[in-house]
Structures are given as C-alpha cells and as structure tokens.
Amino acid sequence: MADSPMLSDFLNAYPAYFYLLVGALGLIVGSFLNVVILRLPEMMQREWRSDCRALLELEQDDTKDDAGKLSLSFPGSHCPGCHHAIKPWENIPVISFLFLRGRCSHCAAAISWRYPLIELATAVASITVAFHIGVELALLAYLLLTWSLIALAVIDIDTQLLPDDITLPLLWAGLLFNVFLGPTAPVDAILGAAGGYLLLWSIYWLFKLATGKEGMGYGDFKLLAALGAWLGWQNLPIIILLSSAVGAVLGVLIIVVQGKDRSHPLPFGPYLAAAGWISLLWGGTLSALLLAGTP
Structure with a gap:
C-alpha cells in the first residue's frame, strides 16, 4: 500500500x-x-x-x-x-x-x-x-473496486441505473491493473470482460425472446464485464451462481414481505456487486468447494 x-x-x-x-x-x-x-x-x-x-x-x-x-x-x-x-x-x-x-x-x-x-x-x-x-500496493486498487461496487449497488437500488460513468472506467481500470500489477493474467482479464458482457447479453436476449420482456438492463452486462476484467473469466461462474441464488431468495422475500407484484422489476446490480466482492476475497475457496462437491 x-x-x-x-x-x-x-x-x-x-x-x-x-x-x-x-x-x-x-x-x-x-x-x-x-x-x-x-x-x-x-x-x-x-x-x-x-x-x-x-x-x-x-x-x-x-x-x-x-x-x-x-x-x-x-x-x-x-x-x-x-x-x-x-x-x-x-x-x-x-x-x-x-x-x-x-x-x-x-x-x-x-x-x-x-x-x-x-x-x-x-x-x-x-x-x-x-x-x-x-x-x-494492490490494496489501493482493490479498495477502489470495493468503493465503486458500493456506489453502484446503492444507485441501482435507488434508480435501477448502473451509470456508465462508473462501470466503464471500472472495466478499463481492471484491465490496466491486471496488465501492470494484478494477479490475473491479462488474457484472462480480457476474456473475463468479454465473457462477462456476452454471458448476460445472451441471457437477456434468450429471456426476451422467450417472454417478450426485458429481464435486466445493459448496465448489468457492463458491471459483469468490469468484474470479469478485475477477477478473470475463472470467477464468472461463481459470480453468476452467487448473484442468481441471492437474487432469487431476496426477490421472493421482497415480493412476500412488501407485497410487490412478480412483474415488478428488481435491480440485479446489487447482487452482482455483492457476488463480485465476495469472489474477490473468497472466490478461490468457493471454487474449490464447488469443484469438491462435483461428482
């Protein structure tokens, strides 16, 4: 530091x-x-x-x-x-x-x-x-990532927006960090950024074609791309798994407790941000546990 x-x-x-x-x-x-x-x-x-x-x-x-x-x-x-x-x-x-x-x-x-x-x-x-x-020295970079995720999560809760003014600089910062200082190989960071965006983009269009509705916004694609740039493509499965599981549980609780209709849109950004932060600190342990439980 x-x-x-x-x-x-x-x-x-x-x-x-x-x-x-x-x-x-x-x-x-x-x-x-x-x-x-x-x-x-x-x-x-x-x-x-x-x-x-x-x-x-x-x-x-x-x-x-x-x-x-x-x-x-x-x-x-x-x-x-x-x-x-x-x-x-x-x-x-x-x-x-x-x-x-x-x-x-x-x-x-x-x-x-x-x-x-x-x-x-x-x-x-x-x-x-x-x-x-x-x-x-890497601590400064990871603190910047943490602070950005907090801001994005709360803004998305308030407005259902994930500002490009934060997500895009965060994406480029992750790529540059891994080129010069980070533990993730630059090629893995690039694949993580591209894979993160394309993964949610594909899910978005499959859901839209199947239901005629939009399940998430383009800001979510950019946020996952930024997380992929920081953490590499290897952490994308853990991030998706954690965010989907927590989102599903909390989504049901919000519908039941607050009485919201199931068609009421819920922001996905906070779950992505939380899952990305958890993966930053414990991604290796979670991946090992997941692989250990796989037959």
Missing part, C-alpha cells in the same frame, strides 16, 4: 494502526460515496433532458435542467430541507451524525440514517479487504 519501505514496515509491525488508517479512509470515502449516490443520477437525468431538448430543438431551461449547475463538488453539502450549508464540523463521518442526534442543526429536520450506514459499511468493507490483501 505504501511507497515508503519504512512506512510499509511500520504498518506491518503494527497492524492495529494499519486497520485504523484504512477504516478512517473508508469513513471519509463513504461520506463522498453518499454524494456520488445522491447526485450522479440527478446529473445524468439533467444531462439527458438537456440532450433531448437539443435534439428536439427546444429552448434549454437554464434555471433547472442545466447539467452544468450540478456536480459532485457544487453546490456544497447542504440540508435538503432548509438548504443550510453544512459546516465542516457537521460533516465528519458518523461522528457528526451522532453529535447532531440525526437532525439538521438549523431546521432540526431528520437526517437519513442511510448516510452513516453507508459510511460505516464502506469502512468495514475496506478493513475486510485490507485484512485479506495486507500492506500491498
């Missing part, structure tokens, strides 16, 4: 400091992911509306739909209710939420519990990856 041998030796000698550092980084990144999860879909919607107006030669609505007026950095963090600008001390991951007792300091509106939960989940996931990878 570290460029300096002295720092690397120190972190190896004192693992508690290593995990504390990774956990703190995870909390900070989790706070940023909350911004990405909230704003990126809105930025996409505004850009689409702007493109549609341009295509139809309609006047642009600069007061509302100008995509340039919203970014990940502008405007600054604020309360969605009263638009109170959040001060730095009010934006400390988890701690500020507890200090403010989950309410805006200006209007006392409730702050969603999801913000600290995503921060904590990002920290825990980061520490888990660090525990498995250790003090290695």
Whole structure:
C-alpha cells in the first residue's frame, strides 16, 4: 500500500494502526460515496433532458435542467430541507451524525440514517479487504473496486441505473491493473470482460425472446464485464451462481414481505456487486468447494 519501505514496515509491525488508517479512509470515502449516490443520477437525468431538448430543438431551461449547475463538488453539502450549508464540523463521518442526534442543526429536520450506514459499511468493507490483501500496493486498487461496487449497488437500488460513468472506467481500470500489477493474467482479464458482457447479453436476449420482456438492463452486462476484467473469466461462474441464488431468495422475500407484484422489476446490480466482492476475497475457496462437491 505504501511507497515508503519504512512506512510499509511500520504498518506491518503494527497492524492495529494499519486497520485504523484504512477504516478512517473508508469513513471519509463513504461520506463522498453518499454524494456520488445522491447526485450522479440527478446529473445524468439533467444531462439527458438537456440532450433531448437539443435534439428536439427546444429552448434549454437554464434555471433547472442545466447539467452544468450540478456536480459532485457544487453546490456544497447542504440540508435538503432548509438548504443550510453544512459546516465542516457537521460533516465528519458518523461522528457528526451522532453529535447532531440525526437532525439538521438549523431546521432540526431528520437526517437519513442511510448516510452513516453507508459510511460505516464502506469502512468495514475496506478493513475486510485490507485484512485479506495486507500492506500491498494492490490494496489501493482493490479498495477502489470495493468503493465503486458500493456506489453502484446503492444507485441501482435507488434508480435501477448502473451509470456508465462508473462501470466503464471500472472495466478499463481492471484491465490496466491486471496488465501492470494484478494477479490475473491479462488474457484472462480480457476474456473475463468479454465473457462477462456476452454471458448476460445472451441471457437477456434468450429471456426476451422467450417472454417478450426485458429481464435486466445493459448496465448489468457492463458491471459483469468490469468484474470479469478485475477477477478473470475463472470467477464468472461463481459470480453468476452467487448473484442468481441471492437474487432469487431476496426477490421472493421482497415480493412476500412488501407485497410487490412478480412483474415488478428488481435491480440485479446489487447482487452482482455483492457476488463480485465476495469472489474477490473468497472466490478461490468457493471454487474449490464447488469443484469438491462435483461428482
């Protein structure tokens, strides 16, 4: 993880400091992911509306739909209710939420519990990856993969979208990582990317031809392609098996508990993201167990 041998030796000698550092980084990144999860879909919607107006030669609505007026950095963090600008001390991951007792300091509106939960989940996931990878330069790459999967999963839950702004850079990052540093052979990464896309693309069209309905979106194809680029084609069966099994079980529970109709679309991206992350850490063990149970 570290460029300096002295720092690397120190972190190896004192693992508690290593995990504390990774956990703190995870909390900070989790706070940023909350911004990405909230704003990126809105930025996409505004850009689409702007493109549609341009295509139809309609006047642009600069007061509302100008995509340039919203970014990940502008405007600054604020309360969605009263638009109170959040001060730095009010934006400390988890701690500020507890200090403010989950309410805006200006209007006392409730702050969603999801913000600290995503921060904590990002920290825990980061520490888990660090525990498995250790003090290695590759850890930075695997943390980037983990953070991207968290953002994609939550965005898909919220909007049933998997933004190209995340999936496509993630795919190329996986290929480049395995060319220069990763444990997966470059040819296996390329085959994983191509195979991941074509696998779900084939399932999509077979399902559509059989039922006349769309079972998943193209974002799912790109996400599995990205996972294949990072983990190689060898992990694709485990990812598909895990995501399908978990998706089927949770899908039934959602239908039963929430009373949703079976025709109600459910996002598949979170299951792919979770299965990909599990495969990153335990894919070899799961593959061995699967092969051991095969007659």
